[in-house]
Amino acid sequence: MGDRPSIRDVATAAKVSIKTVSRVVNGLDTVAPELRDRVQTAIVELNYVPNTMARSLKTGAGNAVGVVVDSIDDVFFSALVSAVEQRAISLGLGVVVCSSGFDPERERNQLLRLASQHVRGIILAPVGEQLEFLEPYRTSMPVVTVDRSLPGFDSVTVDDYAAARSGVERLVASGHRRIGLIGFDRRIQTARRRRAAYEDVLVEHGLAVDAELVPDVPLGSGAARAALRTVLALPEPPSALFLSNARHASAVISETHSLGRTDLAVVSFGDFSLADAVDPTISCIDQDPYSMGALAFDRLTQLFQNPVLDRVDLQVPTGFVQRSSHLIRIAELAAQPRRRAGKVSIS
């Protein structure tokens, strides 16, 4: 009753053999037209759908790919997952999404669960560093990392260092000497790279590197707003902000508005909606999550066909969305009472 019809039921209904039904649904062999018709009418009549698990069990290959990201509820990753799903559906593959929640232990469990599901491959935004346990599965379940890379795995990333440099350099070019970095999380590789770029730019321009301007902001927590407030409450607060992660950008911008501090120069790593509508409009480094997801999936399909391909690091180019926030000059701070603003405004 509640049980689904099996290939056997279809066979008896169509008065053919089980094998013939199999041939029809797979469309591989030549089957006599009249038998094919009988089978197909029986299929629609019984509402038969082939049991993927049995098929996968027999053939050894699953019919889904896994995606493990920090959080599904994240503009960057939801766009990436969406791109993966678009691609996957055209190959008839399902997409199993899992969130790691920045927890290496949870990430490990999710990956093992995907392995037990026999997914064809995995797209992973890695959190943990110890993923050797995936080795035994590498050939039957290739892994491509996104956003972050991991030794020994194919990856799709952006050039964090170069992009972050260009963002910070624009702030320096607008005359800022104290630049806050909001969004640093030592656990995250990209956060470390972006911080390194930030510091390198500062020292290259003879500016002081002050750890107080780089508060810890654990990803996935709501700490960005508080981090902004503590940075602004410093004896020597920054006149500019580099938002190193788009996930915090909305919260930080919202907080600057509620504090009335729209005089801060800002560059965000990652575009976000309404960045062009707030005042001032926020200049952003643009990384395209759709391209990254699509590229990662394509690489995965290549690995399906040949699991022993050499490891490849694919980099997606970034852009810079010119808006107004990075052009705010330090001179405009003169109106601010809390801070002497006699610094020279460099052109």
Add this chain to the structure above:
Amino acid sequence: MGDRPSIRDVATAAKVSIKTVSRVVNGLDTVAPELRDRVQTAIVELNYVPNTMARSLKTGAGNAVGVVVDSIDDVFFSALVSAVEQRAISLGLGVVVCSSGFDPERERNQLLRLASQHVRGIILAPVGEQLEFLEPYRTSMPVVTVDRSLPGFDSVTVDDYAAARSGVERLVASGHRRIGLIGFDRRIQTARRRRAAYEDVLVEHGLAVDAELVPDVPLGSGAARAALRTVLALPEPPSALFLSNARHASAVISETHSLGRTDLAVVSFGDFSLADAVDPTISCIDQDPYSMGALAFDRLTQLFQNPVLDRVDLQVPTGFVQRSSHLIRIAELAAQPRRRAGKVSIS
């Protein structure tokens, strides 16, 4: 080599019988402690993970739930999916996400694919109206709809009509007589309900209902910006906007800013990030996607245990986020040259 170890390999490695391994991994039977230890060390040594497909094939029950939504890349649905995944992981269930792309045909394919995957149940934001083909699977694969309801299925929704009424009424209370509705798509049930609420409020207040103020905005298209422009270009343009879908809200607000039309009163159905940072801040009807996802999943688990429960419609309460945009009065339009603004400002 690349092949995964099977329960058989574990048994030989631990020098026990297959059955004992099965007993250990399922933790059901009493096994002698030393044997259990042998088995567990063999498991970690071989990196064994039980083959879920074989297990599901044998037991008949899958180990994943399916989620079918309009689009994954959507703040509302990505939050909902996230809530579902949070809940699912605690039960050891995977989440297979699929997007319907507003296409009934594609929705049907996705649902059939989920059926062939033997998912335990499905959470669905329905697009099509013809889902009778799911009937044969109802007992083995329960379905709960979210956001929209469908005859014969359990659902988790909000009271669209009442919430939309309260939003439009606030605009009327601020003195507006011509109110645009951006976000109508006749294919979507909620869009129709919200439009009905809008029209009812207008007639109850003796205001004209003008279809020109309700442009068609197909969901999933980028038509919202153009719709706003055409509405504003009418001979008698609106002085207020009711955004009936949060998916368009960001685009519409962005467009009002680029047009310099921040004088429009606005209420949005659905909150969105930076609604509190743009000027004016945008008042929103708040529907909580996390609650909806969690509730839908909980209902699904009830149906797992008892598939023949009576159908239930669960409604999640909505709130109203008081910001400033709904308080903009028509009198303030006096400065606008394109429109005589001599109308009385009703308190």
Add this chain to the structure above:
DNA sequence: TTCCTCTCGGACAACGTTGTCTCGGCTGGT
């Protein structure tokens, strides 16, 4: 000693599907 209980292993079968193999029957060419 005998009997009962308890733990573990071995032997099947089965879930639904597909690959392999074989055989029957048909077609076409001679």
Add this chain to the structure above:
DNA sequence: ACCAGCCGAGACAACGTTGTCCGAGAGGAA
């Protein structure tokens, strides 16, 4: 009319797991 060749159908095993059933021991109690 006969045979070669071929095409399609059916029988069977197997994928990895679990459930059932039974038997072999071991240990304790009567």
